[in-house]
Amino acid sequence: MKRILIILQKEFIQIFRNKTILPIIFVLPIVQLLILANAATQEMKSIRLAIVDSDHSPESRSLINAFSHSKFYTHIPVEGGVNVSIEQIDFGKADAVILIPKGFGEYLIEGTPVNVQLMLNAINITSAALTHSYTSGIIQNFASSIGMETINVTSSKPSIRHWYNPELNYKLYMVPGILVVLVTIVGMFLTAINIVREKELGTIEQVNVTPIKPYQFIVGKLVPFWIIALIELSFGLIIAKIVFNLTIVGSIPLLFGFAALYLIVALGLGLILSTSASNQQQVMFMVFFFMIVFLMLSGLFTPTESMPQWAVLFNKINPLYYFMKVNRMLILKGSEFSNLWDSFVAISIIALLTIFVAIKRYHKSV
Amino acid sequence: MKRVIEVENLVKQFGNFTAVNNLTFSVAKGEIFGLLGANGAGKTTTIRMLCGLLLPTSGKITVAGYDAFTQPEQIRASIGYMSQKFSLYSDLTVWENIRFFGGIYGLWGRELKLRTSELVDEFKMNEFRDVMVESLPLGWRQRVSLAVSMVHKPPIIFLDEPTSGVDPIARRMFWETIHHISLQGTTVMVTTHYMDEAEYCHTLLIMVDGMIQALGKPDELKSKHAVESMNELFLSLARNSNANMM
Incomplete structure (x- = not known):
């Protein structure tokens, strides 16, 4: 235990003395959250909608109003019939067309x-699906507001409600995922590089010649980055709260x-990989x-x-997935x-296995 | 005299290359035992096996009464090691390096603090104690390395080319320290390729191509081979080896 504390003391002195690592630890979450959450958004804004009203009744006008009031739509005025409005899609001037029958x-x-x-422009399948779901939602709302359950959107699906993220705010969906990536990068890279650096400099040899036990060395090496990664997570959550107003619904x-x-x-x-590498590039x-590999299969995007069956099976051992x-x-x-x-249970088993392998792979003599 | 290191038929092979070929020797307590040889003669490989950093291919090693194959941890607790390559933490101060390794060897609290300041005094490093090791001149860095290797008061220390690249005055100082350590009863095994340093050793083992070429006290070796200086001795042995190779 005392030996572990001695290693901790040394690691923290070195981390706080390092002029690059500390800033990265705090700049990384800000940049990642701000850029990635905004860039990776699949949220629909300003759907360009053309409505062809063949009825010109008070009812049809109030349906049109329902769309005008939504912040997701930009109304495109159409003069003329169905063909003109389809041209709007062809020319890329409209994303969707609604036809209100006589x-x-x-x-x-x-x-x-x-x-x-x-009618939808489905070049981008994702945005078409989202537009479909937004638009159906508004029509259903209109129907129930006038006490009717009787408007069908052609090829309509059962009424959809998006729980937990009612506005389909993509940022809210992305931010928890990005936090996972962030914590993983900081933890895994820092650990792996730290140990390989000791190999490169030869300092690990001076440690290996002492009677220190492999588990003491490994625990002493992991704990500092474990603490830093947890601080990183808290820091990321605070930024998410300030910038995206993300509230943690569940138990902290x-x-x-x-x-x-x-x-x-x-x-x-990170530690296991560092035992197989002899320099920092490797x-x-x-x-x-x-x-x-872990990230792509984890369900971030x-x-x-x-996913195919093999990927589903692989995810059983993918820590990022959990x-x-x-x-x-x-x-x-x-x-x-x-x-x-x-x-x-799954992550605990994977954790035990990882630590076991890491201790087994660490040899003091070669 | 009590033997603290015993080596029998020690062999180390890297693939087809035999780096250490059938070494047998022993070291007595309190001795300064010099391991001499050209680059690639197998000195470092031998010392790394004795310290438990490298596993031998075959043979028997006993250090401080412990067997290298079955009791490597007991050996590690009884030896100090100073690597050929500088291997202290350059971003830590002199004090922090000594304290860290003292802690790793099991010292703690007051005892650790006391031992650290004792070594800083003993090696006259008081003015450098809070200086980062990276900004020290090489000669001083080597002194810190030596201090670190002695932090747990080991009965045996291994020094692998401790003075290579160090200026003559610093080398002289370094050897005075080694002499002093040996007088206190610590056994010192040292490798070098400076022949003048060989004169300071009590016993010499000259290695050529992984084998023992000569073993004995410096004076005995000189008279046996009828040479005036260590330099001549070494050259004649090396020449023999080259002749054998041809």
Whole structure:
């Protein structure tokens, strides 16, 4: 224990003396959150909508008003019929066209089901799907506001409600994911580089010639970066709160509890990689390689459920997948431990394995 | 005399290359034992095996009464090691380096503080104690390395080319310290390729191509090979080796 404390003391002196690491630790989360969360957004803003009103009734006008009042739409006035409005899509002037049929108002008054047609520019599938869902939502709202359940959007789907992120604010969805990436980068890179640096300088040899036990060395090396990564997470959450007004719905102790377990894996991996590398370039490439694979499959950008079977299986051992999932569930949804315990069990097993391998891989003599 | 290091039929192979070939020798307590040889003769490989940094291919090593294969941790606790390459933390001060390694060797609290200041005094490093090691001249860095290797008062210390690149005055000072340490009963095993330094050793082992070429006291070796100086001795042995190779 005393030996571990001695290593901690030395590591912290070195970290605080390092002129580059400390600023990076605090600048990184700000830059990453601000740039990535804004750049990676898939949120729809100012959908250019053309409405062809063939009815000119008070009812059709109030439907048009419903769209004019929404901040997501820019209304494009159309003179002429259906063909003119389709041209608007062809020329790239409109993203969506709504056709209100003749007799729309009368049908509504009679209480007869009526169809409204929605045409979408689907070059970008994601934005088309989002536009479809926004637009259907507004039409449904209009219908229920006048006490009708009778307007169908052609090829419409069952009424959709987006829970936990009602406005489909993409930033809120991205921020927990980016925090995962951030904490992983800081933890894994710093650990891996720190140990390889001792190898390069030869200082590790002076340590290996002492009677220190491998577990003491490893714990002493991991704890400082474990603490730094947890501080990094808190710092990131504070920035997310200030900049994006992201509120953690779930339990904060649970969030940090999971992060603490996850970091054992991330840092342990960094350590294992550093035992296989002899210089900093090598270890950087290795860490980068593993990061990209884990990250792409983790569900940061795309839902893991729709990935092929092998990827779903791989994610069972992907630490980033668990942290990504738990982080979003806790921050956005406020899940209870009863819904997360399986992820806790999985990450604990992975953590134990990682530490075991790391200690086994660390040899004092070659 | 009590033998503190015993080596029997020690062999180290790297692939097809035999770096150390069948070494057998022993070192007595309190001795300054010099390991001499040209670059690549196998000095560093031998010393690294004795310190437990490198696993031997075959042979038997006993250091401070412990077996290198079964009791490496006991050996590590009883030896000090100073590497050929400077291997202290250059971004820590003299004081912090000594304190860190003292702590790693198991010292703690008051005891650690006391030992650290004792070494700083003993090696006359008081004016440098809060200076970063990276800004010290090489000769002084080597003194700090030596101090670190002695922080846990080991009965045996291994010094791998401690004076290479150091100026003559600093070298002289360094050897005075080694002599002083040996007088206190510490066994010193040192490698060097400076022949004048060989004269300071009690026993010499001259290695050529991983094998023992000569072993004995400096004076005995000189009279046996009928030479005046260590330099001549070394050159004649090296020449023999070259002749053998041809």
